[in-house]
Amino acid sequence: MKFFWFFLLMVCFASGQTQYPKDYFGSPLDIPLQLSGNFGELRSNHIHSGFDFKTQQKEGFSVYAVADGYVSRIKISEIGYGKAIYITHPNGFTSVYGHLQSGFGELEKRIKKEQYKAKSYEIDVSLSSGDLMVKKGDVIAISGNTGGSDGPHLHFEIRDTQSEKIINPLYFGYDILIPDDKRPLINSLWVYPLDENAVVNQSKRPISVNLSLQDDGSYIAETINATGNIGFGITAIDYDNVSWNSNGIFRVQTFLNGKIDFGYQFDTFAFDETRYVNALIDYGRYKKLGQRVQKLFMKKPYPLSIIRPGASNGVINVANNISQSYRIEVADYSENISKIFIPIKYSNLPAKISEVPITSKYFIQAGRDNIFALENVTVSIPANTFLEDFYMDFEVKNGLAKVHEDVMPAFANFSITFEDSITPQRERDKLFIGLVDGKKTYFYNTKRYDNSFTIYTKYLGDYKLLRDGMPPKIKSDKRIGGKWISNLNELQFTISDDLSGIKGYDGYLNGKWILLEYESKTKKLIHRFSDGIVAEGKNDLKITVTDNVGNSTIFETQFFRSQKP
Template sequence: MTRIGLFFLIALQAFGQNQYPKDYFRAPLNIPLQLSGNFGELRPNHFHAGFDFKTQQKEGLLVYAAADGYVSRIKIAENGYGKAIYITHPNGYTTVYGHLQLGYGAIEKRIKSEQYKAQSFEIDVALPPDELTVKKGEIIALSGNTGGSDGPHLHFEIRDTASEKIINPMYFGFDALITDSKRPLLTNVLVYPLEEKAVVNQAKRPVAVSVSQQDDGTYIAEKITASGKIGFGITAVDYDNVSWNTNGIFRVATFLNGKRDFGYQFDTFAFDETRYVNALLDYGRYKKTGQRVQKLFAEKAYPLSIIKTGERNGMVEVNSNITQNYRIEIADFSENLTRVFIPIEYAALPAKVTEVPITSNYKVKADKETIFALENVTVTIPPNTFLKDFYMDFTVQNGQLHLHEDVEPAFANMTITFEDTITPEKDRSKMFIGLRDGKKVYYYHTKRTKNAFTVYSKYLGDYQLFKDAMPPKVKIDRKIGGKWISQQQALTFTITDDLSGIKSYQGTLNGKWILLEFDPKTKKLVHHFDDGIVAEGKNDLKLIVTDNVGNSTIFETQFFRSQKP
């Protein structure tokens, strides 16, 4: 790197680290901090928007306000962040605490009040600045495992209040609490031919590159022989000193003959750009193998603000007898650095490994609207849904639409319409279009106009019209009919639906609406008696569970309970 380039890089990093207060926020937990997920980590369809703090493999740890402020938003959802609290601070930032078990004190009281007011478990409420104020270090909640969590932990974010952009918490001093002296670990390098004439190591398909690690921690790759336009991809992970699991990397930069050309750094990003993780990844490889290869090139520009490119967009043109030197730098937030050196040599050798043969006549033009139709199915693809042109496998057989394999990422909704003139009108209200994945069917909200059923989807795959005539199943975990259950603290049900899935649930005790908390992971539906709705003595319970096409199951029983100590 030139002195000017090095100075610019150091200045950029210093600016990023100095513009945020280092000692304003405290840790939200009173235990040694360990990460199970870091900022910007590559997740399905999104970048991870904060830190996931381990909670010692259990729920119920006290969660503390990171600084003075007020509770500005309470959002309770079955998926996503589950039970989440937002605190807005006077310095222009907002902290977010997700996957909570429950709020604490006045906050939990307000959560329950809003749920009973809306008669809904799921709520999203904005609060004024003078209602629920908190002090730095005040208990606000208990940690949990709600929403789309795979295990007990606390999700923590710092956002710019005005723009709502998410910011890497490391910039606010958390790097002092999560020490890291370990270099990122490179696990794989791939090289891609990027045009029809390109050949890499006598292949017209992506090829793995052998690398060897040196004593100083750098990697040297085998020489690449190529012609035409090529690009590189890597898989890499990072470790810190305290967490003992892999994390995502913070910064990547590539250099061709010493000149920087492509890179990204996880400082901050907006929620509306996070789906472009599917453009940064080799999406097809990820869907087939689970391997997250980060592409260090962009064949077509896409709106992801973390990426900075030069004139070549990370692509390398190999068309002369001059050997070119390609370098990859991978760094964590603490500037532990891993370098990879790859020599590239021009060679006009024939390909021994050819391209995958094209078997489809249906071509998607990325910059144009595309409409495909067969039998009773029509698919409309808006311009710029995909980032490249490709031939799409499109067939309709035995009522099932095969819309390619899910190996190309879509960034806008396609419109999929099935015509049905056979099913009697009385049965059509129970029909929907679903995405079939093996034995599993994913329900899509379906719009019906006379004989036409329509859905909007960002996923390729196999679609079909389904009819769901079966109501949901409701099972109470402990039989209570006619019994005294004074020692029991809650009612717990298991609710399931075999096809379209659960849409809603409503429960009453003696005609009064009761709060039921649903966990889609366990299919458990729970009402806690401490809500104060249960009556002394006899209680009549009614539960109605409805699926996505309107089939309902009613569960009714009577039990007895004393609230006296």
């Protein structure tokens, strides 16, 4: 059985090195490639699915088709990838380009056509193979900073067209353009007691382990004195030769007494499994301290395909009179490897550091349905929403429902229901349940059934039934009312809403619908006169902005513009 796990692991880890074409795809940019984020980097609630190529902290670079193919999808969103283009190639793969400022040439014309057809900035359009053909090296777009981007860059992916799984671009020869001879850096080592009888270095809580750097670049850990089932975790980063910033690691492999054990490798995965990054890391520590400890064990298996669990899911049983050796190897794609050697000895010394005391009476059994009610609030948690059993802190005070702290990751929706028979019927359509995080409130789409208000969420935290009676705000960035603005190329407005948030917006020039591009990061609405809707001379403008509970604001004005040179 152990030989089978070793064979399976080697086949899976090695197969990715040979099955993809190395010289088929070109570069999507004509500047030296540098990464601000790599494939497999651990992000909030997901694993990064491609490369983030730096664009010298600015927008406006030409983006090129990396191979022949056709534009198969155009997706424009206020969040996520922002403006994104998908190109399907005849070799069975699809390339993706995200956070674009705009399309280019005929592709940009098609984007505008689809937006005006849908009367929406956000579109998701599938195209046929004979529609928009491209050749390798064609300019398809201009790089930007749209959607959920934190700064100007190009997000780039390669997917299997049939399965839609994302594949590490390094397998396609991009390692030649991003050379790497630097070993990953292991920043910390952690050890976890995994059952009620486990004790590690006289602690029943996870503790950090001291590391000693050796002359050959490896590490030797302090001796682990333990009893019961234990597991390890690490924090680690990687560098390449040209990007000058840290990125995620490529592979982790562990060895128990010289035999291959738990490991994972960031080669390919599906989007529907990526939320399990919250099981891969110590989620509670991350939420409290911002530190992503990557766990090298599974107390309960979960469906993240990058993991090769070994025979025991990375759980090490430390028994009487048995000494064990444990080794962790962290590698990058170029096979630069960092190692930690960890001696493990049995110890029956009592714990000096006890478990965190339990103060709640609300016990969540992960494998069954759980329903709890307090005052006017009911929390319903379906079976297998969480991976582990735990005691949930739950209280309702001054209308605020404290549904534990967000330190336990949920992998399916659970519901929170507020009952309200006090608010007058005429005002109930302005009520919604919001997640309250300090001074910020996050709107949840709220379903109303008479006196009941229900949301579905994947986050523990503080929730409250709120009323939003205030309309959104619209402000023109420049005074245009009654003015000639022939020198302007666009109209720009700042919109905001103080509570439930912006849901929709529409604009009209002289009664015709106009495209308003919305950038949620800056709260800007922009209409470009190059769309060709503006009239010669007098123009009547109307903009309507609506929030998530139906409050709306109308902005109307008149301006003058000449389109003549």
